[in-house]
Amino acid sequence: MDNQRTPDRSIDIAVEPPTPFEEEQRELMQRRLRLICFLGVVIAGVVHLFYVSVIGRPATVITPFTPYVAVVYDLHVASFGVAALLVYARNWSLRVLVSIDLTLFTFNILLTHFFAVVFDLYKVPVFAVSMLLFLHASFVPVRVSAQAALAAVGALGFAVAASLGYALIPGIQEFWRAADGLTAFRATLVEGTFLLGLLAIVSVTITKALYHMRLSLHKARRLGNYIIERELGEGGMGQVYIAQHALIRRPTALKVMKAAPDEEDSYLARFEREVRLSATLTHPNTITIYDFGRTGRDTFYYAMEYLEGLNLEQLVDHFGPVRPERVVFILTQVCGSLAEAHDKGIVHRDIKPSNILLSHRGGLYDFVKVLDFGLAKQFKLDEATSVTRTGVLLGTPMYVAPEAARTPDRVDGRADLYCLGAVAYWMLVGRPPFEAASSLEVIAEHIKERPLPPAEVSELAIPWELNQVVMRCLEKDPEDRFQAAREMGAALRGISFELPWTHERAREWWALHSLE
Numbered sequence: 001m002d003n004q005r006t007p008d009r010s011i012d013i014a015v016e017p018p019t020p021f022e023e024e025q026r027e028l029m030q031r032r033l034r035l036i037c038f039l040g041v042v043i044a045g046v047v048h049l050f051y052v053s054v055i056g057r058p059a060t061v062i063t064p065f066t067p068y069v070a071v072v073y074d075l076h077v078a079s080f081g082v083a084a085l086l087v088y089a090r091n092w093s094l095r096v097l098v099s100i101d102l103t104l105f106t107f108n109i110l111l112t113h114f115f116a117v118v119f120d121l122y123k124v125p126v127f128a129v130s131m132l133l134f135l136h137a138s139f140v141p142v143r144v145s146a147q148a149a150l151a152a153v154g155a156l157g158f159a160v161a162a163s164l165g166y167a168l169i170p171g172i173q174e175f176w177r178a179a180d181g182l183t184a185f186r187a188t189l190v191e192g193t194f195l196l197g198l199l200a201i202v203s204v205t206i207t208k209a210l211y212h213m214r215l216s217l218h219k220a221r222r223l224g225n226y227i228i229e230r231e232l233g234e235g236g237m238g239q240v241y242i243a244q245h246a247l248i249r250r251p252t253a254l255k256v257m258k259a260a261p262d263e264e265d266s267y268l269a270r271f272e273r274e275v276r277l278s279a280t281l282t283h284p285n286t287i288t289i290y291d292f293g294r295t296g297r298d299t300f301y302y303a304m305e306y307l308e309g310l311n312l313e314q315l316v317d318h319f320g321p322v323r324p325e326r327v328v329f330i331l332t333q334v335c336g337s338l339a340e341a342h343d344k345g346i347v348h349r350d351i352k353p354s355n356i357l358l359s360h361r362g363g364l365y366d367f368v369k370v371l372d373f374g375l376a377k378q379f380k381l382d383e384a385t386s387v388t389r390t391g392v393l394l395g396t397p398m399y400v401a402p403e404a405a406r407t408p409d410r411v412d413g414r415a416d417l418y419c420l421g422a423v424a425y426w427m428l429v430g431r432p433p434f435e436a437a438s439s440l441e442v443i444a445e446h447i448k449e450r451p452l453p454p455a456e457v458s459e460l461a462i463p464w465e466l467n468q469v470v471m472r473c474l475e476k477d478p479e480d481r482f483q484a485a486r487e488m489g490a491a492l493r494g495i496s497f498e499l500p501w502t503h504e505r506a507r508e509w510w511a512l513h514s515l516e
Contacts (some may be wrong), residue, residue, distance in 0.1 A: 040080030421473020
């Protein structure tokens with residue numbers, strides 16, 4: 001007999017995942033309901049103790065329910081206790097939490113109406129119902145429709161309960177006949193419904209204001225599919241935030257453009273070009289671009305991989321000049337990143353210590369990531385397509401190439417190598433090649449002055465070959481420098497050390513040092 005499996009004819013029903021706002025609401029709902037249940041048990045218990053045990057509050061009318069006046073207080077305490085057990089039992093979905101919430105408050109409001117009708121006929125339960133409605137409106141993050149349904153129970157429940165009590169319980173009819181009859185009953189009914197209706201309207205208004213405030217705050221923290229968590233820093237062209245993708249929850253660095261109103265178009269054009277150029281780069285030492293977009297307010301943003309570690313500026317500021325073998329290890333990786341960019345006709349234009357990050361990936365330490373191609377430019381483009389205005393300096397004065405200061409529209413990949421030589425100088429010496437009182441003076445020195453070789457000013461013993469690599473990068477004429485990042489990388493790999501820097505040595509260093 002052919003033993004074959006029966007085909008599975010079950011139908012898979014796609015369940016739409018909750019939106020980020022709904023998930024945020026669910027987490028808040030869970031926390032608030034736990035608090036409400038705790039407060040409910042405490043408040044109901046105190047009221048029970050006061051009215052039943054301390055003053056022994058009697059009923060104002062004799063009915064078959066009169067001996068059970070204390071049971072109503074017990075039910076208030078028990079309902080909040082049961083709800084607390086449910087809410088603490090597990091992390092429920094938002095729908096289940098809302099069901100628990102509405103059932104709990106509806107039950108307690110109806111119980112309050114029942115108590116007023118059966119035991120305390122002179123008083124409309126304004127205080128008890130208002131406390132329940134306002135407590136719910138202020139603390140529980142539900143939609144306006146949910147609060148409106150609860151408010152309807154609060155406003156109309158008294159009229160329904162009173163009418164049923166009058167019709168079904170003889171003791172209540174006798175009570176009202178002794179108190180001016182049906183006229184007095186109707187007056188109490190109308191007054192109670194009016195007062196409770198006003199309270200219900202106010203509670204719905206509170207919920208509407210708070211719900212829309214939460215929704216506005218959520219939208220303010222969201223860009224496209226990304227939810228902003230906190231600000232990381234600010235650069236020349238924008239702000240950087242830590243964010244999470246709304247669905248896959250991947251940590252992400254989000255860069256958002258900032259621009260003066262009169263320069264918004266030019267900044268936006270440069271920002272959009274930046275992300276498009278950067279997204280074409282795939283070298284492992286270049287930061288990865290995930291996504292980009294534009295909000296309705298013409299804010300342009302892009303998402304990139306979030307990296308933990310420290311940049312070269314932080315490294316030197318905290319730990320002083322870097323050992324030559326480690327410098328070569330780092331620079332070689334940067335050259336790999338720049339080589340790919342230059343092959344695609346892209347010059348970074350802002351290579352500096354803060355744009356070179358040391359992190360760890362897959363067990364590899366001192367893994368370099370080149371950040372922020374925010375000033376990148378395709379130097380093979382026709383001049384007609386350029387959005388960089390003549391006379392505008394793009395770059396950082398401490399590390400700018402002479403030609404980038406003189407003619408910023410006429411730079412190529414060799415300008416990046418000058419900047420990288422200045423970064424190497426920073427790592428080996430602990431300061432940039434030139435320092436002056438103003439940015440203009442620093443730029444002037446980059447154009448005219450030759451820096452002292454790092455071997456002459458560093459506290460470290462620097463190999464002659466590394467000293468020559470750095471000084472060649474810092475030549476004023478681009479023709480005298482390395483002509484390609486690959487050429488510079490090959491020169492760096494040709495430098496030998498008795499104890500080279502490796503990922504294993506880097507792992508040991510990271511195990512001993514921390515910025516925290």
